[in-house]
Amino acid sequence: MPVVHPDPPDGGWGWMVVLAAFFQSALVFGVIRSFGIFFMEFVGYFGELSGRVSWITSIGIAVQQFASPVGSALSTQYGARPVVMAGGFLSGLGMLLASFATSLTHLYLSIGLLSGFGWALVFTPSVASVARYFKKRRTFATGLAFMGVGLSSFAFSPLFQFLVDTYAWRGALLVVAGMSFNLVVCGALIRPLTLKEDLAGPRDPGGSCLGKLSTLFGLPLLSHWPFMRFVLAVTLINTGYFIPYVHLVARAWELGFDEYQAAFLMSVAAVADLSGRLLSGWLADCRVFRLVHILVAWTSLTGISLALVPLGRSYPLLMAISICYGFFSGALTPVVFSILPEIVGIGRIFGSMGLLQMMESIGGLLGAPFSGWLRDMTGNYTASFLAAGAFLLAGSLVLVTLPNFFSCLSSSPACSQVEAGTEPSLLTPACGKHSSQDRDCLARSQDLRKPT
CATH class of the missing domain: 1.20.1250.20 (MFS general substrate transporter like domains)
Structure with missing residues (x-):
């Protein structure tokens, strides 16, 4: 055993x-x-x-x-x-x-x-x-x-x-x-x-092969509305997230910078990306803030930095915006994957991550062509980066719709875990204590791991 x-x-x-x-x-x-x-x-x-x-x-x-x-x-x-x-x-x-x-x-x-x-x-x-x-x-x-x-x-x-x-x-x-x-x-x-x-939970979902396959592929999660809203948010984020990897160098050329200056923008963004991942991981694990709030903050800041790219007409300013984009976009990546167990439970992490990867790819595949189409239509990359920022901000708004995002906001780091042996829930107060007005929140917190 x-x-x-x-x-x-x-x-x-x-x-x-x-x-x-x-x-x-x-x-x-x-x-x-x-x-x-x-x-x-x-x-x-x-x-x-x-x-x-x-x-x-x-x-x-x-x-x-x-x-x-x-x-x-x-x-x-x-x-x-x-x-x-x-x-x-x-x-x-x-x-x-x-x-x-x-x-x-x-x-x-x-x-x-x-x-x-x-x-x-x-x-x-x-x-x-x-x-x-x-x-x-x-x-x-x-x-x-x-x-x-x-x-x-x-x-x-x-x-x-x-x-x-x-x-x-x-x-x-x-x-x-x-x-x-x-x-x-x-x-x-x-x-x-x-x-x-x-x-x-039961290991055998039923006698039919169809039922077993459905469970193996995580298909019951398609009726899990908090998970599906999270998938929609990440898909919107992905639509704008990768646009700089395709078009930031071209934007620098459009402004008259040479190829080495343009390539250096992506290099410094990559260094900032590494720093953002480390800092984000440390901050999230301090348990001072809930993961969903941290994710909304990093996503919003990434969207704002992308929307500011059209203002970077001088090389130092464009460099500063690229550093901000690299840092914020790197910071949000580990939080996206870390928050999944809080939504569906660690027991369904394989199925949920596979479905997330598959569905979010729609945004990644459509974002760059859509950005290029806007460039062809307008003659420059201004609309492309404004749209990229808008997609990330839209993703932030969808994250805000997760159940009880604005309630149960206490965040004492000393008592950040819920009952022993259970995964902390998006809907559970970080301190694990409930006032009379939060009783309903506690009752609903058990619904995150089953379809609603």
């Missing part, structure tokens, strides 16, 4: 899980962000249009996001360790097969489909595993895990360029494949963890 933990251990082997998630985020999103180094190599070798070549990474990202519920369902059934190890093998195999590509279709299937599906099996289960191992320090641990994305973005771009210059693109892809196979080792570090809440 496995050992049943009443609460997440908040440390111990959990730090090894954080280390594994750090390398997993680096070897998934660090590779994706730096894959542009191969872009012109593919254009020149295959003699294809840039638009067709760009579909390689687009397919990979789309498969990674839309297949996230598959990774979550398999993790719920078999545990995160074998799923992540299988995903690491598939992602490395896709890169290996891509090194022998003779056409773009070959690259679509190997990198886009095979590696993309491998990334889906790696990322969501690894982040969910961090959430399961931590409670009081969950946001800080998640922030540390996500630092792998920023640091690898710095390191991989020059590394990939060196590999391409030395071994050509086929040899470089072989090296990237070898790096990706290390995801198997990272997956092996994720030890199974059985929590008391895992045993609270």
Whole structure:
């Protein structure tokens, strides 16, 4: 019989899980962000249009996001360790097969489909595993895990360029494949963890295969209205969040700055992003403020910084706005994933995270094209960044509609936990004490983990 933990251990082997998630985020999103180094190599070798070549990474990202519920369902059934190890093998195999590509279709299937599906099996289960191992320090641990994305973005771009210059693109892809196979080792570090809440509900949802599949994929959460409102908010946030990664450099060129000045804007934003993740994790785990309020604050500040981009006509001012954007956007990321257990409970973290990843991808996929369309219609990027800021502010407004956002606001750090053995709820006062007018709030707080 496995050992049943009443609460997440908040440390111990959990730090090894954080280390594994750090390398997993680096070897998934660090590779994706730096894959542009191969872009012109593919254009020149295959003699294809840039638009067709760009579909390689687009397919990979789309498969990674839309297949996230598959990774979550398999993790719920078999545990995160074998799923992540299988995903690491598939992602490395896709890169290996891509090194022998003779056409773009070959690259679509190997990198886009095979590696993309491998990334889906790696990322969501690894982040969910961090959430399961931590409670009081969950946001800080998640922030540390996500630092792998920023640091690898710095390191991989020059590394990939060196590999391409030395071994050509086929040899470089072989090296990237070898790096990706290390995801198997990272997956092996994720030890199974059985929590008391895992045993609270029935394991068998019913005799029908349909019912079992529905539960494995977390489909009952589609009628969980607080969760669905949270998904809507994150989707709106995602629509504006990634626009600077695509259009901030072009905005700098539009203002007459050279390519090195434009690229430096993204570099300083990445440094600020790392700082924001660490500070946000520390602040959230201090338990002085509720996570939902912290998330609304970071989201609103990110939206405001994006809306201010059109005012940055001088380079120092645009630099300052880029630093603010990088810091605030980095700060909100770990809070988004840390708040999920407070909405649905830690027992349904795999299913909820898979559904969130799949549905929020709609915003990520539509945001940049919509921003480009606004630029084409208006002739500049002013409307694009105003719209990006508006999407994040709209996401903040949706977060405000979560049940009892404006009530139960006491926040004493000395007594921030609710009853022992239970996950703190968005609807529970941080001090755990209830006045007569808050009795109804306490009664409703139990509804967050079941459909309403």
